[in-house]
Amino acid sequence: MAGDKVIKAGVIGATGYTGAELVRILSAHPNVRLAALTTQSYAGMPFWEVYPHLYRHVDMVCRELDLAYLADKCDVVFTALPHGHSMPVAAEVHRRGKRLVDLGADFRFKDVAVYEKWYKVDHSEPGLNDQAVYGLPEIHREEIKGARIAANPGCYPTSVILGLAPLLKNRLADTGSIIIDSKSGVSGAGRNLSLTTHYCEVNESIRAYNVGKHRHTPEIEQELSALAGESLAVSFTPHLTPMNRGILSTIYARLKGSFSPEEITGLYREFYAGSPFVRVLPPGVLPATKSVCGSNHCDIGLVVDDRTGRVVVLSAIDNLIKGASGQAVQNMNIMFGLPEETGLERPGIYP
Amino acid sequence: MAGDKVIKAGVIGATGYTGAELVRILSAHPNVRLAALTTQSYAGMPFWEVYPHLYRHVDMVCRELDLAYLADKCDVVFTALPHGHSMPVAAEVHRRGKRLVDLGADFRFKDVAVYEKWYKVDHSEPGLNDQAVYGLPEIHREEIKGARIAANPGCYPTSVILGLAPLLKNRLADTGSIIIDSKSGVSGAGRNLSLTTHYCEVNESIRAYNVGKHRHTPEIEQELSALAGESLAVSFTPHLTPMNRGILSTIYARLKGSFSPEEITGLYREFYAGSPFVRVLPPGVLPATKSVCGSNHCDIGLVVDDRTGRVVVLSAIDNLIKGASGQAVQNMNIMFGLPEETGLERPGIYP
């Protein structure tokens, strides 16, 4: 199929969890050759010393970032950086005619002012921002095909938007009624050190954080509003859950009318007919994060609650894969004309 | 204070997790003497062989249930049994003029028909049911004082009702807008064997279950309706979380009007002024289940979301203590005229 096409890929910020997951996936991708891994903290160190699971799989040494070198050597650059750091990279990569998949937030917002307000950073590349595509393939596949910059969605937004898209596109839900209660594993907080991710503080505990003010809120609202055809606001509460990987979003919305589980399920399946990674579960089956762990799947379960007139959507992803690095590779595949599943076909591991 | 009052206590169903937790708390209670521990599965075995943490603390041997013997020997009987099994016990205990704290669901419903519909069991003691008091001390303290039968609340309802009571009592929330998203540790499922509680199935995973149909729903609605002064229905979604103990309920409601976090917090503190186990956290502080683990506390955090006009209430308990056995002892204390905190004063353990 994909023949012998070889894409030279670079990863900036390769030693965070999403960076390392990118390296793992790319290193086994049949059409990719890793060209450079850069990192602030471990320059000069063999990558496997930072991530020993890749011993004998990845022989590269971590490099300091040299943008010109990187953009020259690579066909595609992945940025796995804190927000605010991808804009200069994008400029250089674009100047040299290469492609960028940004796993950060810098290019996710149609309206630069929204980005600037929530992230408290000036956007230095509004022109490039106009060209960037929101890289959720199940919603924006066609635009991604021609994109030079794919803004890979946040982990929570991926689970939420996929969970609500068919409902909103079909105008089935009261747009003022949406409540999103999300539970994430700890790897979503990255490998940086903080009391928040200290084993003993997280283990045997669950808690909410950033209630009503998490930065993924405007990203969710932008995409849901576009799907619904009207501006909407949601309640979004993220929770830190004692597990490494996984996001489960429990989403509540009031239905406009009465629908059977089968009808709703049918609409979801139709919506995702061409999307290999979304698995709409049969009525009565609910997803668990464990069932998608290690895979690029998004599993969706649907419950219609006749007592309250609400639908409850359960949406599960692996936050590091469909919520970050797997989706980034899916975007790359689409941008380079490869089959969407290339390098991402494997099922997750269980238990 | 409590002087040298000695209460002889029996536990029926002593070898489940809530039973064992009762035994642990009662064995260290200054006014209690354990009189009998009964169990279906381990009769004849020293209790410590079933629960080795109590080796040298509890020297009793598990007995088969002999109701007449038990009711005769004890001043108070605790039943930690599956629903449907406490009704005959209540009859016998009542006949002999002793008191009962039932940790099951048999006496929680004012309306026997609601119980029968949700639990699919006939209620054999409707007369006793009329005399039973819903044993949530923070709401029904006065009634509990004179009660012969205290129906100890379910674990989820405890966290939810305490989380919403001040709001509804003060008529601050739209009663049709309440959504409850609860996360429970695995001990809430008991010590019985099922694939649901197999280590490898639970660990590293989160999932919802019984969405829209969990049996704690009507219990929550009964108490919230009474507090609100009108009949209401809620969306309630329980989740199984990979940890031993703890429930966090994230509760959403639309506010009738605009309130500052300080105002809401003030109302909550006023409401719980005489309730030593409810800790209303200062604005900006959110509870974690870890902070109540091992204690009888309910920690409540409050967030007002001006963007959506909703309040988000976070309510955390230890499901085995405030959600079950600690609350049962709190009820016993009140029924016997002891200070409410007796035997329950210790803080939780951390981490």
Add this chain to the structure above:
Amino acid sequence: MAGDKVIKAGVIGATGYTGAELVRILSAHPNVRLAALTTQSYAGMPFWEVYPHLYRHVDMVCRELDLAYLADKCDVVFTALPHGHSMPVAAEVHRRGKRLVDLGADFRFKDVAVYEKWYKVDHSEPGLNDQAVYGLPEIHREEIKGARIAANPGCYPTSVILGLAPLLKNRLADTGSIIIDSKSGVSGAGRNLSLTTHYCEVNESIRAYNVGKHRHTPEIEQELSALAGESLAVSFTPHLTPMNRGILSTIYARLKGSFSPEEITGLYREFYAGSPFVRVLPPGVLPATKSVCGSNHCDIGLVVDDRTGRVVVLSAIDNLIKGASGQAVQNMNIMFGLPEETGLERPGIYP
């Protein structure tokens, strides 16, 4: 390389954890076609309902065991059954000229009497037992090539034998001094229900079990004795560790003479030069089970303790892969003339 060779494979006992892991690996193996999955408990049910991570990956329905049918349809049969159940399967498979990889203990012992003593079962197929090869490729690769029956090693023995082989083969250790302290994740206990694997009993606890009498002891001793060229006995203590996957064996032996870490490491690397799945770590680097999770690797770290004259070998595997199903596929690859790594090349996942 392997060209278009297609091996038809059947799995008996497909719904236990090792069975399901076999199905996962085989379903992605480029030279395998799954021909039948049998199970006692779930016959008639789609496999994905039992293991939802394989939804849309494995479309087969679980079958009851029909040995004649299976042996007829398959080129190779994998048995993932409790001990005692593989002997009749082996007879039938052998009669029809097909190959067997047995993940149980029935064919692991050269001396049938040792099997019968430790497993308390009569061996009904001593003739076939004579033909079976102990399927640890790093030690018995040449014999496996021609084998009709490969007796896949136990999980603990795999980690232990690989950890000690170079030492004993080179006569560096006092054979009377070997102490093996192993720590296993819970999936090693299988998916069956028991209090031992109840989440709340395992979580937040570590304990030893079967001290001095675990059935993997004679298996370890058989292989170590062969390597050492003399009969030896070991102390072996398995521990249940609160994690899903992984075995770490910490192995102590007194050195005959004084060696630097570099010398010992050199000997190990030489010994495993042709073995792609064993990664001998550089001196000073110690393995963690996390670094092999999801892969077929065995990571080995070596510490020479001059104070006591002992070497400490640390050996880490994923118990379900190199300790069971991955190794079974490795054996199949060798038996069918495929490159040893086929279908097993992927690194593990982290974190």
Add this chain to the structure above:
Amino acid sequence: MAGDKVIKAGVIGATGYTGAELVRILSAHPNVRLAALTTQSYAGMPFWEVYPHLYRHVDMVCRELDLAYLADKCDVVFTALPHGHSMPVAAEVHRRGKRLVDLGADFRFKDVAVYEKWYKVDHSEPGLNDQAVYGLPEIHREEIKGARIAANPGCYPTSVILGLAPLLKNRLADTGSIIIDSKSGVSGAGRNLSLTTHYCEVNESIRAYNVGKHRHTPEIEQELSALAGESLAVSFTPHLTPMNRGILSTIYARLKGSFSPEEITGLYREFYAGSPFVRVLPPGVLPATKSVCGSNHCDIGLVVDDRTGRVVVLSAIDNLIKGASGQAVQNMNIMFGLPEETGLERPGIYP
């Protein structure tokens, strides 16, 4: 009993895990009044903001260390500090005639040179070191009674020395054959931030560290040599285990002669007859860390392996209680003439 004796206690280093555990235990101790809590990082902050489980239990504010003030205000000072920091405190506390319980390593060694060699710090108070008593009550109870400085043992040494004392005192074991394989929960590493304690790095993994060179080794050897009446060296391997609390030490030694499990158990029970916190389990029963979690117990299980002539001792403690803060309070009780169990009577919590 203890009557109305009130001991004013100060804790230096109150905001680490052992410090906070001290505060928790002391705050509920009937004869203690907390006089001051000092901390480097959180001075000026209410203690409960650092440890919210103690909200409404401990109302004190964290102070910067003012040694003169502290020594003046307190009858006893507890130091929960990194090694090297307790020596000046000891000098001041001693000068003012107060007592010190040091949870660090500064006063644990009879021979200052051993301390200086392993900890790479000069000992500034060798005179006070001569007066310090190794605070393991089950071995040194009489000396502790008159001590001004109790050097609270390390967590690993507590589990190991209690596990081996009866064996060595009775000259039953070959002193050259001792191998100690210990598994610790993560709280033993403290609350400081490091990749080592990042949730995702620890969770779902077990690994050894500091093999053959952990600083608890000479402490273990000092005490075991004294018990055995001869100088001995041990192999000691600590492991980091994915759980919050608990140490399990698996200890191997060759027996001098043949003993039944009952004989060995009998000797242990005799040895610990007057020690309320050591529970020698019946033959055939093995300890789990979960059974001591939250208590000051040390549970000991014994296996005689006739095949190898070795005994395997399993010793379990809660590292933060019997391995640190509970034992410190036990030492205080003894130093002040209180019953040893005061404030420590409660059983652990389970599950």
